[in-house]
Amino acid sequence: MTTQATVIAPDLIPEALYPTLNALCAVSIDVAGVIARGALGGALAAQVGENTDGDQQKALDVMADEMFEAALRGGDVRWYASEEQEAALQTSETGRYALAIDPLDGSSNIDVNVSIGTIFSIFEAKDGAEESFLRPASEQIAGGYILYGPATCLVVTFGNGTLQYVLDPAKREFVLVEQAMQVPQTSKEFAINASNERHWTKPVKAYIDACLAGKDGPTGMEHNMRWVGSLVAETHRILTRGGVFLYPGDSRPGYESGRLRMVYECAPIAMVIEQAGGKATDGATPILERQADGLHARVPLVFGSAEMVQQVTDQHVMDH
Ligand SMILES: O=P(O)(O)OC[C@H]1O[C@](O)(COP(=O)(O)O)[C@@H](O)[C@@H]1O
Ligand SMILES: [Mg+2]
Ligand SMILES: [Mg+2]
Known part of the structure; x- marks a missing residue:
């Protein structure tokens, strides 16, 4: 698998976070590729275990978790906490960040070809894993998701508005399409x-x-x-x-x-x-x-x- 991706409009991304975001994006392109092949890539929805929460783990839950963990190892993420693993892992000695991830959200939709995603949250790392994550959510320095739908999109915030990027799969590029997403005030x-x-x-x-x-x-x-x-x-x-x-x-x-x-x-x-x-x-x-x-x-x-x-x-x- 390749590990390259480009996120266009990098000026909107805090410089120190760019390598981490880029690594997430690179993996997400590979995950999107696996999802797009559906049953041609094997039994992605096969039950392979159970996570701490008692949820069934599907093959794609575990595969996505392994792909994100491997790509982040040795980079700027010191603590990696995943839905699919009981405890947080140390993925680098000195990394500045703590990253929590739902590697594959919407597992019950894997085998019905309906949109699924990845959700991530980033804090500044503290000395211990738990103290890095068990703190007010307002201390997050970034939060976002990748949606694997008919189009693959990245939606992310660094605390200064919500940005939307859409993947151009041929170029492995996430291209900025909206700089300040706005939720309508009401709806039906x-x-x-x-x-x-x-x-x-x-x-x-x-x-x-x-x-x-x-x-x-x-x-x-x-x-x-x-x-x-x-x-x-x-x-x-x-x-x-x-x-x-x-x-x-x-x-x-x-x-x-x-x-x-x-x-x-x-x-x-x-x-x-x-x-x-x-x-x-x-x-x-x-x-x-x-x-x-x-x-x-x-x-x-x-x-x-x-x-x-x-x-x-x-x-x-x-x-x-
Ligand atoms: O099974 P229910 O009650 O419809 O719950 C659906 C909710 O559970 C989730 O699938 C939980 O996430 P995971 O698939 O990551 O475990 C959400 O994506 C979704 O909103
Ligand atoms: Mg989820
Ligand atoms: Mg999940």
């Missing part, structure tokens, strides 16, 4: 796994009931629903045309804090969304004010158009 679209309805809390049920009531309800407008099952794809849709996404805590055992993990899913998605003028909360508190108490800790996630996220918060406040 909501995203939630409705099969969990009977387990929801009162405020979540009240908010979704209001959406379902359409123009006869308190919002006075019709709504539409989407659920892809890949957080990266939902985020990209919401960044592009607005909407709200909810993965709340519910009453299923193990789902008290929802399904999504703070360090390598919720924190970077929250940073990308907030930098684009949207909001991301746990239902009440901004995700960027929260800090995980474990590498794989979960947190309820509500994000998207500012007005819609505020309505969910209002429901939670009313319920107290």
